Amino acid sequence: MQTKDINENIEWAKINADVLRSMENPRIGYWIAVATCIAMVSCAVVAEIYQYQTGIGVANLSWPQMWGLYIATFVFWIGMSHSGTLLSAILHIVHADWRKPIYRFAEAMTTFSLMTAGLFPIIHLGRVWNMYWVLPYVSDRGIWPNFRSPLSWDAFAITTYLTSSALFLFIGMIPDLAICRDNARGWRQKLYTVLSLGWQGDDRQWRHFRKIYLLMACFLIPLAVSVHSIVSADFSMSIMPGWHVTTFPPYFVAGALYSGCAAIITLFIILRYFFRFEEYMTIPILEKICKLTFAIAMVWSYLNLVEFAATWYGHDQVAKELLLWKFNGPYAPFFWTMLFCGSVMPFALAFEKLRRHLPTMFVVSLLLNLGMWLERWMIVGPTLSLSYEPFAWDINWPSMVQWAIVFGSFGWFGLLFLVFVKVFPSVSMYEVKEMVFHRRRAHRPDFAVELHRRATDPQPGRSPQPGQNPSTEGA
């Protein structure tokens, strides 16, 4: 049974070769995946064009079901984006070095899920062509957005978060892009030359790099927490039963980390399988994410109970009725599925046998995310269907247009991700080397000193022997 996070004798050249190999020569499976994603996106594009031309009514949004799946899926994608920050920033600060082989794709996931999420508030607008009015652009008529509205906060929060996480992803990738530059030809070489910003790997550059990376990490953590708190404010700042809940900000942040971690497990398994990253995305690392996911799942379940109890003892008759209606009304099948997937399924992560079994984990992680998607729908849908005014009680199920756009959003995310893994290194080469180096030093200090001496030796004489004298190229 594999217990070490990573093989300590892995060579630098092998790490480079493995990661660079994953970026080359897409096989037929890759093109099938790309075609599938494009087909899914086309579905959504067709639906959106139809909705744009005809009106929001074709989505079967109605009075009072004004938001439907669009906002639910928006919250879902925003939530998904939080795991990248968790892995790259929070775990970086607490020196959990097992994050190093997997944080790159998690960060890419952050950026891409934000790019997906950002589409939904735009899609759901009645007059899409005026969406920029939400932003405080300088207008000669002196018209500003309403700074009291959580929707304008959303606009600020999401654009800030998207900019910062894309920047963070890029900054963390610079040393790797330099490795790519040194190994690429043609258009790739030109691209990486520009993107690597003249990285030579000298001492001064590394010092600056470390500083800015730590700074960005410190900046991103409060930002990520505030972003989902602000998204939760869309609901908790309102007056509606089931939305006007004080515990929503922590509840949303916990749910965000939860769904993000589940998505990391899914992508972890996919990347490991297709790119043969068994050496880097190892089972012990998967176990660690699983444990983390389990812990977050329990926090999420606890906050669920808190919300139920607060509603129950809160003496708000309408909120209480809504809660009971969620349990046994028309939404009940979805509500119970959500509770099952969100609170019972994670117990699969508590067992070592299941944790180490990849197909099981793949299915479980997908189910966890299904639960988290339903959670968002169960926040948006029931409150709109049943609130204060009895005359406005009604259920409108989403139409095919809504489903097509939600479906297409997964294709859009997949497409961005597929392009990413072929253009950029999806495993951080330099950080894996760091991790290997630190592990080596911890376990065999004398060998590490020897390696360090060789790496700084101005006269590299002997040719390196496999497994004994790894090259330090690029690190």
Place this chain on the structure above:
Amino acid sequence: MSLKNLLGDWSKYRKGHEEGGFHKYEHMWGLAIDLNKCIGCNACSVACYAENNLAVVGKDKMLSNQGMHWLRIERYWDEPQLGGDDRDFQERGASFLPMMCQQCNAATCEPVCPVAATYHTPDGLNAQVYNRCIGSRYCSNNCPYRLRYFNFYSYYESSWPAPLHMQLNPDLSVRDKGVMEKCTFCVQRIRTAKDTARAENRKVIDGEFNTACAQSCPTKAITFGDMLNPDSAVSKKWKAQQVELGKAEQHKANRDLRGYRVLEGLNTDPKVLYLERVREV
């Protein structure tokens, strides 16, 4: 809100907000609706359609809740403890509740609009600026009365086939898709009356004009007027019923008083007073 408010008496600020913020109100238009007189004939609703160019969406869209009735008559049957579901007691009939925008002084729809398309006017009205609306529909979601209606389609293309378009009211616009709309208390009539009064160098006289619903009510159940004018019919009714603006719950000494506002406890401070229907049990 300023720093002074924050450092000073916070409760004063909150109180002021309940009364509609710190506007210098010129008028404060309000309604009083006597449910004893309401017979549920829907004349007010029809008048509203005619006056405000409301789109006629057709049966299908009405059934899928995409209608545009700014003024709707809600029907309620009695509580079960008064003799079971009252559908079985047709002779007793339903209770009617005409619901139009309550023009809340502490409106929940106003702060949530991302582009400030809905705001409070110095007339005490909750205005909706169609040209500014981008259709996020947050205001409708945050209206506890659900009195905001959204243009889900370009209804105008099909609503008034020629020559019906000739009957459109020229005093206000026809709305296109993607825009939220709601009862305005016939703001075009208010503007006309104010302009006339200013031209004649006088104040607006109570009863000089009426909203379409109040005008068309056959039983005169709806009274419209300026609540800042102590002599207006509507403010007399409010006073008689001991209902006051700026109060979340009305604690009336006299149990016989019938005045109430819908969902008062939410503290939205609506400006529509209802007089409870008295029924034989």
